[in-house]
Amino acid sequence: MPPSLAVVGSINVDLVAHCRRLPQPGETVLADGADYVPGGKGANQAVAAAKLGASVRMVGCVGSDRLATLAQAGMREAGVEVRWIPHVGWPDTGLALIVVDDDGENQIVVIPGANASLTRDDVSDAGVGAFDAVLCQLEIPDEPLAEAARLAKGLFCVNAAPARPVPQDVLERADLIVANSLELEALGSSPLGPLFALTLGAEGALLLEDGVEVARATPPAVEAVDGTAAGDAFTACLVVSLLEGRDREEALRRACAAGAIAASRPGAQPSLPTAVEVDAILAR
Numbered sequence: 001m002p003p004s005l006a007v008v009g010s011i012n013v014d015l016v017a018h019c020r021r022l023p024q025p026g027e028t029v030l031a032d033g034a035d036y037v038p039g040g041k042g043a044n045q046a047v048a049a050a051k052l053g054a055s056v057r058m059v060g061c062v063g064s065d066r067l068a069t070l071a072q073a074g075m076r077e078a079g080v081e082v083r084w085i086p087h088v089g090w091p092d093t094g095l096a097l098i099v100v101d102d103d104g105e106n107q108i109v110v111i112p113g114a115n116a117s118l119t120r121d122d123v124s125d126a127g128v129g130a131f132d133a134v135l136c137q138l139e140i141p142d143e144p145l146a147e148a149a150r151l152a153k154g155l156f157c158v159n160a161a162p163a164r165p166v167p168q169d170v171l172e173r174a175d176l177i178v179a180n181s182l183e184l185e186a187l188g189s190s191p192l193g194p195l196f197a198l199t200l201g202a203e204g205a206l207l208l209e210d211g212v213e214v215a216r217a218t219p220p221a222v223e224a225v226d227g228t229a230a231g232d233a234f235t236a237c238l239v240v241s242l243l244e245g246r247d248r249e250e251a252l253r254r255a256c257a258a259g260a261i262a263a264s265r266p267g268a269q270p271s272l273p274t275a276v277e278v279d280a281i282l283a284r
Helices: 041-051 067-078 113-117 120-125 142-151 168-173 181-187 230-243 248-263 275-282
Strands: 004-008 012-019 031-039 055-059 094-100 106-111 133-136 155-159 176-180 195-199 205-209 212-217
Touching (some): 004 142, 004 230, 031 067, 041 067, 041 133, 041 230, 142 155, 176 181
Parallel strands (some): 004 055, 004 133
Antiparallel strands (some): 195 205
């Protein structure tokens, strides 16, 4: 049986503009082109986990606008269960404005839209407690986040992104927290969970257990194209690998590989790797 995972989080459409370099404050640059693609940290991680072999249920909100279908297209294609995604009349589906340069660096502005309408009841109605793990991010309000923490019976993971304060009870319940250095700073002196993964970009990641480093990994060398969903690929792969019973070092190594593959491809959900692709890059 594959591991089961409930993802409680955001669902967006990404408007991605490709330019030679990122603009400076007050500067206008010309884009080489733009694409609309499914995104949102929650949806990205749900798709990533499904492509890695997990059985996934997505809990989130979309609007009743024309973007709602596109926002769910990647999840449906990956086999994510989407029946627990309410369509709210207003506001519209979440939208992310993303600028990507020739080096794969990006700037992102998120308009939460319908994600801000996700409620405590939406989470409790979705039966997330029946899953092996519950995974959340911070593009949703605190109430559904806290409800997911309360209902989780198995592994409860928080990807502390984007950087903002997190309710104390959520952090205290978390079995695994994933953050980069900026997000770690936003957490301040809050509890870091029994397991804490600190991502270091191109330098890889390290894993702490009760404050003690237990694993460190570097990603395989790739040519960076678009880092938009690299953190989502990393988080999903780390959670799925742990659910599969892999040891800490192997799980972290696989997560770094998944993130590297995602960064080597354009777009968010289209860039997310399968388990076979992770195996292949690690075998090189």
